Amino acid sequence: MPALVLLGAQWGDEGKGKATDLLGGSVDYVVRYQGGNNAGHTVVVGDQKYALHLLPSGILSPGCTPVIGNGVVVDPSVLFSELNGLNDRGVDTSKLLISGNAHVITPYNVTVDKVTERFLGKRKIGTTGRGIGPTYADKINRVGIRIQDLYDESILTQKVEAALDGKNQLLTKVFNRRAIEVGQVVEELLSYADRLKPYVADTVLVLNQALEQDKVVLFEGGQGTLLDIDHGTYPFVTSSNPTAGGACTGAGVGPTKISRVIGILKAYTTRVGSGPFPTELFDEDGEALRRIGGERGVTTGRDRRCGWFDAVIARYATRVNGLTDFFLTKLDVLTGWEQIPVCVAYEIDGERVEELPYSQTDFHHAKPVYEYLPGWSEDITKAKSFSDLPKNAQDYVKALEEMSGAPISAIGVGPGRDETIEINSFL
Ligand code: GDP
Ligand code: IMO
Numbered sequence: 001m002p003a004l005v006l007l008g009a010q011w012g013d014e015g016k017g018k019a020t021d022l023l024g025g026s027v028d029y030v031v032r033y034q035g036g037n038n039a040g041h042t043v044v045v046g047d048q049k050y051a052l053h054l055l056p057s058g059i060l061s062p063g064c065t066p067v068i069g070n071g072v073v074v075d076p077s078v079l080f081s082e083l084n085g086l087n088d089r090g091v092d093t094s095k096l097l098i099s100g101n102a103h104v105i106t107p108y109n110v111t112v113d114k115v116t117e118r119f120l121g122k123r124k125i126g127t128t129g130r131g132i133g134p135t136y137a138d139k140i141n142r143v144g145i146r147i148q149d150l151y152d153e154s155i156l157t158q159k160v161e162a163a164l165d166g167k168n169q170l171l172t173k174v175f176n177r178r179a180i181e182v183g184q185v186v187e188e189l190l191s192y193a194d195r196l197k198p199y200v201a202d203t204v205l206v207l208n209q210a211l212e213q214d215k216v217v218l219f220e221g222g223q224g225t226l227l228d229i230d231h232g233t234y235p236f237v238t239s240s241n242p243t244a245g246g247a248c249t250g251a252g253v254g255p256t257k258i259s260r261v262i263g264i265l266k267a268y269t270t271r272v273g274s275g276p277f278p279t280e281l282f283d284e285d286g287e288a289l290r291r292i293g294g295e296r297g298v299t300t301g302r303d304r305r306c307g308w309f310d311a312v313i314a315r316y317a318t319r320v321n322g323l324t325d326f327f328l329t330k331l332d333v334l335t336g337w338e339q340i341p342v343c344v345a346y347e348i349d350g351e352r353v354e355e356l357p358y359s360q361t362d363f364h365h366a367k368p369v370y371e372y373l374p375g376w377s378e379d380i381t382k383a384k385s386f387s388d389l390p391k392n393a394q395d396y397v398k399a400l401e402e403m404s405g406a407p408i409s410a411i412g413v414g415p416g417r418d419e420t421i422e423i424n425s426f427l
């Protein structure tokens, strides 16, 4: 039975939350495998709108078990406020499972994220300031705190000491900040232990047993392919692996179990934070995409940078993730343009380049080569099948599919669950 991965094919905010929620009613588990509360996934159910950061979007589907895998970084205070917010709105969150091996975002990780960005000045990454990078750095440096450490005060104290020894030197001597006290951090972390306890589980075992019993498991990526620490536009990336392989390491499920990898692809492109973005628009078209598409960050409230569709990036996402399908979102936002530019290749130092260059310098120099596709003016938000779309919208979708290297199996024509055209079933 299927294990599906659903991930961002661009720079995040493609509509992963909506797509996950759509499938949530038909799957048994929805698993976050990387990232943390840097994510902001919007789900619209009827007249209700939910913004999820750390919780898997499956939490809104009653039959589904939401899982926070070992690869995620968890800020307990954020988790609790998210759970409280959902409980206040009548959402049952009692089925949530959290890996005991997931790392904890500590208050000092958040501090280090903010001061590092400040010191980078105009070279900053534009992080969400949620402590994501420093927490993953601690994990790789083997001085991280895991959820399971909250249940052994002596081990926790030793680990916080180890983590703070070097950091306090840095904070006081380089960053001119006050040292952080071990005792205070330990006390705060211990205060989360009791409330977390009922959720903590051996999620690797749970998920593998579920797959053996033919249950359906959906892995929900945070961020996107171009924000991947290995395959993205480094250093302007996040500190985890949103790409398909991340689902295996971040949840403890082998690659042979994964049957389908769905790339969520916006019908145009957006990016939040710093870094190269070849099709970025600085004119009234960019402003219109931002306004019509509601392109404002769910997590930080920053305006998203907007640009035309980039097929070079879509092809790259197909390749590095082994995509089997695309879910094309926000096609409705493009209604009303007479013609729609689509980037089919780059021009780099006078040469036409069809594939994403591995060299950062080249990518910074990449200029989009556009093809112009005819637009449409009819309202498409009520379209239920592909044939309901105006001819030019159908041709736009077919052209994107041709350029991107995987079939487009669903199309979003609005934020709601039912504002979706299903072409091939995902299950
Ligand atoms: P995520 O981070 O990938 O889950 O995406 P975000 O939630 O940050 O941003 C996507 C935004 O687009 C949200 O406000 C969604 O409600 C909205 N959305 C998703 N799919 C569609 C669609 O097909 N059409 C329109 N108009 N909005 C959509
Ligand atoms: P979802 O899941 C868009 C960006 C930040 C910054 C870079 C590093 O909603 O698609 P970080 O705080 O992760 O160290 O910041 O990554 N970023 C996102 N951009 N959508 C997201 O999540 C993002 N999560 C991080 O803006 O450029």
Ligand code: MG
Pocket: 012, 013, 014, 039, 040, 041, 042, 298
């Ligand atoms: Mg988002």
